[in-house]
Amino acid sequence: MHFITPTAGDCFYLHLLLITVKGAMCWQDLLTVGNTIHPTFYAACLERGHPSRPHLLWDEFRNNLCEDLSRRLLRSGFHDISHDDIFNYGLFYISCILLDYGYLLHNFPSMPLPKKQWQTLNENTFIAEQLTYNTSKESELALCNCMMDRDSFCMVQEVLGRPLFTKHSVIIFEHNRA
Helix, strand or coil, rough: CCCCCCCCCCCHHHHHHHHHHCCCCHHHHHHCEEEEEEHHHHHHHHCCCCCCHHHHHHHHHHHHEEEEEEEHHHHCCCCCCCCHHHHHHHHHHHHHHHHHHCCCCCCCCCCCCCCCCCHHHHHCCCHHHEEEECCCHHHHHHHHHHHCCCCHHHHHHHHHCCCCCCCCCCCCCCCCCC
């Protein structure tokens, strides 16, 4: 599902109607509420109660809005994730999007607020993963995958006068086969 910001005007309201009006076959079906054909998508949404009641939108579409967040939580190391955790993270994510546009979730009193602080998940997971790697484990893996035997490896370290693998540097040997 694509995200369309509320600041997009009529496109936002058209999007709301497209995802809520079941069986619409033409523009008139989207603009009709009851027996009244409204002049704009905004007016039709207002009549349906969507923009003025964000908690109803949340209650109706939270499953759709949060469907991919469980995978994001799993990739970030969370296991045994409940639906409440997923929805809670969804509320946090919505609050971040609102903040980008100068709003807070608190501006919508009928909306529930996130109960957990998820700021650490909002970081780049690839960078976080690289920053937390274990240097001694990586050295062992490199030694196991190295083309030379342990004696040769130790000899190279002795010639260099320092370990091949440290926290701040890595020396890579490329073995060219003829």
